[in-house]
Amino acid sequence: MTSVDLARSPDDVAPAPRRFRLRWPSMARTPLVKLSLVGLLVLILIALFGRYAAPYSPTALESVPYSPPSRHFLLGTDFLGRDVLSRVLYGGRSVLVVAGTATTLAYVFGLTIGLLSGFNRSWLDATLMRTMDVLLAFPPILFILVLAAGAGAGATMLIVGIAVVHVPSIARVVRAAALDVSVHGYVEAAVARGDATRHILFREMLPNISSPVAADLGPRVTISILLVAGVNFLGLGLAPPSPDWAIAVAENRSGLGIQVWAVLGPAAMIAALTFVTNVVADATARSLGRNETREATPL
Amino acid sequence: MTGELTVRGLTIEVASGANIVDSVDLHVPAGAVLGIVGESGSGKSTVGLGLLGFAKPGARIAAGSVQIGGVEMIGVSDQELRSRRGTLVSYVPQDPATALNPSMRVGEQVAELVRYHTSLGERARLASVIDTLRRVQLPTDVAFLRRYPHQLSGGQQQRLAIGIALSCSPDLVVLDEPTTGLDVVTQAHILDEVRRLGAETGVTFVYISHDLAAVAAVAAVVAVMYAGEIVEEAAIDVLVTQPRHPYTRGLVASVPDHVTALALKGIPGVAVGVGGRRITGCQFRDRCVQRIGRCDDHKPLLEPVGSDAWVRCHAFENTPRVEVHEREINAERRNGAASLLVVEDLRAEHRSPRGPCVVAAADVSFEIASGECVALVGESGSGKSTIARCIAGLHPPVGGSITLGGERLEGIARKRSKQQRRALQLIFQNPYDSLNPRHTIESSLVWSAKQLRGVPAEEARREVAELLNTVQLPARTGALYPAELSGGERQRAVIARALAAHPDLLVCDEVTSALDVSVQAAVIELLLGLQRDLDLTILFITHDLGVVASIADRVLVLERGVVLEQGPVTQVLNHPVDVYTQRLIAAAPRLNDRPIAPAPRVVNETLHGV
Numbered sequence: 001m002t003s004v005d006l007a008r009s010p011d012d013v014a015p016a017p018r019r020f021r022l023r024w025p026s027m028a029r030t031p032l033v034k035l036s037l038v039g040l041l042v043l044i045l046i047a048l049f050g051r052y053a054a055p056y057s058p059t060a061l062e063s064v065p066y067s068p069p070s071r072h073f074l075l076g077t078d079f080l081g082r083d084v085l086s087r088v089l090y091g092g093r094s095v096l097v098v099a100g101t102a103t104t105l106a107y108v109f110g111l112t113i114g115l116l117s118g119f120n121r122s123w124l125d126a127t128l129m130r131t132m133d134v135l136l137a138f139p140p141i142l143f144i145l146v147l148a149a150g151a152g153a154g155a156t157m158l159i160v161g162i163a164v165v166h167v168p169s170i171a172r173v174v175r176a177a178a179l180d181v182s183v184h185g186y187v188e189a190a191v192a193r194g195d196a197t198r199h200i201l202f203r204e205m206l207p208n209i210s211s212p213v214a215a216d217l218g219p220r221v222t223i224s225i226l227l228v229a230g231v232n233f234l235g236l237g238l239a240p241p242s243p244d245w246a247i248a249v250a251e252n253r254s255g256l257g258i259q260v261w262a263v264l265g266p267a268a269m270i271a272a273l274t275f276v277t278n279v280v281a282d283a284t285a286r287s288l289g290r291n292e293t294r295e296a297t298p299l
Numbered sequence: 300m301t302g303e304l305t306v307r308g309l310t311i312e313v314a315s316g317a318n319i320v321d322s323v324d325l326h327v328p329a330g331a332v333l334g335i336v337g338e339s340g341s342g343k344s345t346v347g348l349g350l351l352g353f354a355k356p357g358a359r360i361a362a363g364s365v366q367i368g369g370v371e372m373i374g375v376s377d378q379e380l381r382s383r384r385g386t387l388v389s390y391v392p393q394d395p396a397t398a399l400n401p402s403m404r405v406g407e408q409v410a411e412l413v414r415y416h417t418s419l420g421e422r423a424r425l426a427s428v429i430d431t432l433r434r435v436q437l438p439t440d441v442a443f444l445r446r447y448p449h450q451l452s453g454g455q456q457q458r459l460a461i462g463i464a465l466s467c468s469p470d471l472v473v474l475d476e477p478t479t480g481l482d483v484v485t486q487a488h489i490l491d492e493v494r495r496l497g498a499e500t501g502v503t504f505v506y507i508s509h510d511l512a513a514v515a516a517v518a519a520v521v522a523v524m525y526a527g528e529i530v531e532e533a534a535i536d537v538l539v540t541q542p543r544h545p546y547t548r549g550l551v552a553s554v555p556d557h558v559t560a561l562a563l564k565g566i567p568g569v570a571v572g573v574g575g576r577r578i579t580g581c582q583f584r585d586r587c588v589q590r591i592g593r594c595d596d597h598k599p600l601l602e603p604v605g606s607d608a609w610v611r612c613h614a615f616e617n618t619p620r621v622e623v624h625e626r627e628i629n630a631e632r633r634n635g636a637a638s639l640l641v642v643e644d645l646r647a648e649h650r651s652p653r654g655p656c657v658v659a660a661a662d663v664s665f666e667i668a669s670g671e672c673v674a675l676v677g678e679s680g681s682g683k684s685t686i687a688r689c690i691a692g693l694h695p696p697v698g699g700s701i702t703l704g705g706e707r708l709e710g711i712a713r714k715r716s717k718q719q720r721r722a723l724q725l726i727f728q729n730p731y732d733s734l735n736p737r738h739t740i741e742s743s744l745v746w747s748a749k750q751l752r753g754v755p756a757e758e759a760r761r762e763v764a765e766l767l768n769t770v771q772l773p774a775r776t777g778a779l780y781p782a783e784l785s786g787g788e789r790q791r792a793v794i795a796r797a798l799a800a801h802p803d804l805l806v807c808d809e810v811t812s813a814l815d816v817s818v819q820a821a822v823i824e825l826l827l828g829l830q831r832d833l834d835l836t837i838l839f840i841t842h843d844l845g846v847v848a849s850i851a852d853r854v855l856v857l858e859r860g861v862v863l864e865q866g867p868v869t870q871v872l873n874h875p876v877d878v879y880t881q882r883l884i885a886a887a888p889r890l891n892d893r894p895i896a897p898a899p900r901v902v903n904e905t906l907h908g909v
Contacts, residue, residue: 185733189796192691193750194713194720203746207737 036279043273047092054086058243066259078252078262088265090243095270098155098237099224102162106220109163110170111213115201117171118178119187129175132168140165140227148236158237162227166220173216177209184208211288218281222274229270245269302329302368302470302503309349309363309373311342311527319358320345321527324601327520329368329470330501332493334518334535336511336550338815339786342527344393347473347507351388352380367503368470386416389464393476395456399448405432406444409463416467427466434500435462435492454485458492465496471503478513482678482842487886490516509815511554512845512888515539520607523547526582529601533608539890543610543618545587551621553820554890555845557872562626563849565821569785581613589617626827628852628868636668639704639836640690640804646698647685647860659685661860662699667804672830672837674851674868676844678883682860683840684728687808690838691725703804721751724797728809730789734781740767740792741777744799751800762799770795770825787818791825798829804836805829811846823850844887848872856880 056062061081062073069076075084113132117125138146144161151157181187182205190200229246231237238244240251245266252262304327311320320342327333337343345358352372354360365372367388372380384390392398399408409428413419419427429439435458437443448456457477464472474493478486494517497504508514514521515535522532523544531544542548549566568586581587584594593599593613601611612618647660659682667673677683688694690701692712701708703723709715727733734743741763748759764774770791781789790810797805807826811819827850829835839850847854848868855865856877864877875881 185727185729186735188693189725189727189733192693192712192720192725193747193800194692194715194717195750204735208735 030283033279033283036276036283039272039276040280043092043269043276044096046089046269047096047273050089050092054083054089056083056086058082058087058090059241066255066262068259069261075261075265076259078248078259079255084248084262084265087243087248088245088269091245091248091266092269092273094155094232094238094242094244095225095228095246095273098158098228099162099221102159102228103166103221103224105159105163106166106170106224110167111174111206112201113167114171114174115178115205115209116197118175119182119197119201119205121179121182125175128171132171135164136168136172138165140223141230144227144231145234145236148231153236153239155238158228158231161231162224165227166224170213170216170220174209174213177212178205181205181208211285214281214288215285217285218278221277221281225270225274225277302501303327303366304333304350304471304503304505305364305366306350307364307366309346309365310361311345311349311354311358312361313358318361319527320349322363323349323524323527323529325522325529325532327503327505329503330497331520332497332504332506332518334514334521335505335507335524336509336514336521337524338509338550338817340526341524343507343509343524344475345527346524347390347475347505350471350473350505351384351390353384382416385412385469386467387469388471388473389467389469391457391460391464391472391474391477393479395453395460396448396480398460399456401448403447404444405446405448405451405459408448408459409466412463412466431462431466432459434465434496435459437462452485453481454488457481457485457489461489461492461496465500465502468500469502471505473505473507475507476509477506479508479510483844483883483888484678484886486513487888490888493517510888511539511550511816512890515890516888523550528582528611529609530583530611531609532601533610537608540621542621543604543608543615544583544612545589545615545618546583548618548621549586549817551890552623553817555820555823555843555849556889557844557848557884557887558889560626560628560848560869560872562624563820563823565819565824566817567821569788581611589614626849636670638666639669639671640667640838641702642666642686642690642699643702644699645686645689645696645701647682647689647694647696649685658682658860660689660696663857663860663862664699665855665862665865667836667838669803669836670830670834672827672839672850672852674839674841674847674854675857676841676847676854676883677857678842680859681857683842683857684808685860686857687725687806687838687840690806691723692720693725717751717753721800722803723806724800724802724804725806725808726790726793726797726810729813730786730793730810731781731813733793734789734796736781738780739777740779740781740784740795743792743796744777747796747799759799766795766799767792769798769829785818786814787821790814790818790822794822794825794829798833802835804838806838806840808840809842810839812841812843819846820849826850844872844884856883 059082062083063077063081065077065079065081067073067077073083073085075088078084078087113128117128143165147161148157187200187204190204228237232244232246233250235250238247240247248266249263256263304325306323306325309320309323310318312318323346325333335343335346348354349360350365352365352375360373363373370387372383406428409431410424413424413427432439437455437458451459461477478489481489490513493504493506496502506514506517518535520532521535521538522529523546524530525546531538531542531547538547539551542551552564553566555561555563566586580596581594581599584590591614599611599613601609604610643664645660645663649657649659663686675683675686685694689696692708692710692715695710703719706719708719712720741760744763744766745756745759748754748762749756763777767774767776772788772791772795776792784792811822814822823846826837830837841847851868853866854868854871856863856871856879858879864871864875864880871880872884875884
């Protein structure tokens with residue numbers, strides 16, 4: 001196609017390739033991360049499918065209230081005489097689904113708003129960010145309580161409430177990262193090419209801010225779980241008869257001195273879930289950061 | 300003066316055990332200026348720091364000796380080294396803006412070092428500060444002493460850094476790329492300064508640079524480094540007229556000249572040592588055109604040739620003379636062809652909410668004929684990049700019009716038709732930044748073709764290999780990410796991305812300024828080939844007059860948003876009419892225009908093979 005000649009093509013002496021990839025296996029290098037990864041999988045499996053292994057119905061009154069652990073009731077019974085183990089096996093799904101959905105929803109909106117603000121530094125940025133500031137001014141629990149009072153308790157309210165609580169801070173972190181990225185040549189090239197805004201945001205910019213966003217993910221999932229648990233504990237989330245770890249803690253706390261397992265069982269599950277989520281998310285963020293292409297400085 | 304520098308077997312290794320500086324020997328008599336020239340990754344800065352007995356974190360001085368006036372710098376305690384740095388040897392880093400403490404006033408900045416190394420009283424110290432500033436021709440009034448570094452110009456900052464380096468009267472000063480970030484006029488002043496200080500103070504200078512022409516302006520003897528080794532050392536006249544090492548020869552042939560329009564010849568391939576990778580035998584062999592069998596496993600030694608030249612090559616007798624040819628310039632092409640790009644009364648401004656409104660282009664008008672290459676030359680702040688951004692639709696102008704192929708272009712890229720966006724492709728200054736690090740090269744090329752020509756992804760993917768071939772990259776480059784490519788390879792990939800759109804006009808904004816000179820030459824060669832073979836029109840924006848001479852048919856000189864002069868490239872460069880152009884041309888260093896040229900005319904003829 002061209003007659004420009006070079007004595008030799010750069011092929012011969014190109015540097016040894018060092019591929020960019022997400023190093024999932026190497027991410028789990030330390031024993032703690034390995035253990036947490038396994039723990040997270042186990043907890044997810046328990047939360048989603050544990051109910052099929054439950055020995056009793058979670059709502060049936062099987063024995064006297066607060067009976068201690070025995071051969072029949074491995075973790076004893078709760079304040080109504082229901083099997084604690086069965087309620088623990090049933091009770092994870094609501095936390096996991098509500099927290100997961102809310103966090104995902106929060107990221108969908110937070111990323112979009114943050115990227116748009118960081119890319120489009122105009123009145124749109126100012127409007128979006130001031131709106132976020134207003135939302136940030138509400139304490140999270142208070143916001144959800146007000147929402148619950150207005151819209152009524154329930155899973156949908158919880159999901160929306162937790163998502164709204166997360167959106168402003170996600171948007172701010174994303175915007176800061178997007179501001180850095182938006183001045184790069186590849187974003188300008190996309191603008192000059194006339195790419196659609198959604199392509200510029202999600203194709204050009206998003207992949208380059210994944211590491212600060214991932215660093216933020218761990219604490220956020222944890223906060224979601226704790227918010228779900230907290231609101232359920234206060235009795236403003238799911239209604240009491242349904243098996244839920246947080247509700248179980250609330251219901252049985254009066255019997256803490258008599259039958260500690262009725263509280264400790266579900267509480268330990270919540271604690272374990274938040275802990276392993278955090279460790280795994282942090283390891284993911286570190287792995288992404290390590291792979292961040294380090295740009296050679298020009299002369 | 301006793302500032303004689305003797306370096307023996309200086310070897311600096313990184314943690315992995317690889318030598319990034321391999322057994323370097325240097326000898327500089329007191330009061331002389333030695334130039335060290337090399338491209339990125341050659342180890343020249345590492346040597347420069349090594350002269351202070353210092354190695355950057357991650358590297359360590361493994362062996363060798365550095366003696367300044369007989370005082371050893373290697374294997375000495377840190378405390379001892381600290382007291383010698385500043386008084387025996389000092390260092391001027393590349394970027395004065397980051398080297399000076401931004402929160403310290405000029406007077407304090409100089410006094411700090413004096414206070415550390417001497418026990419002068421306050422009055423004597425002030426006298427010493429003023430003396431220092433006077434020596435580098437900076438103002439000495441109180442107002443100046445109270446300024447902060449950011450209130451100085453780039454040239455003043457660099458003078459200040461040099462002044463501080465000289466303030467405790469060291470025997471040796473290491474200057475590491477002291478003019479790289481500066482405009483040519485400022486660079487010329489700094490080069491004068493170094494020459495003058497060398498002559499006046501008797502201080503020994505080591506001048507490190509990638510720019511052979513700048514080094515030639517100050518140094519009598521030059522050492523050429525490649526992959527951590529000195530490959531050739533000789534008097535500058537000998538070096539540029541009769542380079543004996545093939546690398547030096549390639550380097551000399553790559554240097555553009557603004558007086559004579561030269562056809563440049565780059566060195567193919569990528570430098571060893573950029574990634575710390577070393578090979579057995581000769582480090583240059585993969586890029587060498589005169590490689591022989593011995594080069595593969597026998598490392599050549601630095602051997603004396605004649606009385607005062609050294610070369611590290613098995614086959615240096617075979618190195619042909621530098622043949623530099625003048626290139627053909629198509630100044631007449633314009634007459635036949637219609638205008639492709641017409642810029643009329645373009646006015647562009649930079650507004651900030653509080654700051655003043657800066658006019659980046661004031662009623663700029665020019666035309667580019669189809670198939671022509673026009674250079675827009677100006678110093679930083681001249682508005683040349685803003686004009687490129689206006690043409691590309693990234694910076695809406697406040698007045699005037701831009702017409703491409705008879706159609707008037709909107710100020711914002713997205714408002715232009717797909718056809719218009721396809722026809723005009725912008726290539727950015729920094730190849731390290733204009734490719735998305737998270738997309739493979741193939742993905743970038745395919746996307747460009749898909750977006751601008753509407754071809755299906757499958758078809759675009761089939762074109763990738765051919766596109767890469769056009770810019771002389773191997774087909775396997777498509778699967779790589781930008782971080783895996785060298786600067787030159789990335790710039791080729793960016794050009795390929797532009798070509799994927801089948802453009803009519805390429806707007807090249809300082810596309811070679813981030814590249815090494817041998818790579819720059821290869822990219823210019825490539826662009827000229829593309830212009831010829833694909834009948835492309837090029838608007839080439841640069842600050843480098845030598846590059847202008849080597850690529851452009853016509854040139855426009857821009858200062859503060861105003862076009863001062865335009866015309867065919869040879870006419871403007873050889874017979875500039877405007878004062879500013881004359882000043883620029885006088886300031887630009889030339890390879891064959893050295894202070895100590897025994898027979899300039901002869902030099903000229905051999906260099907250009909007339």
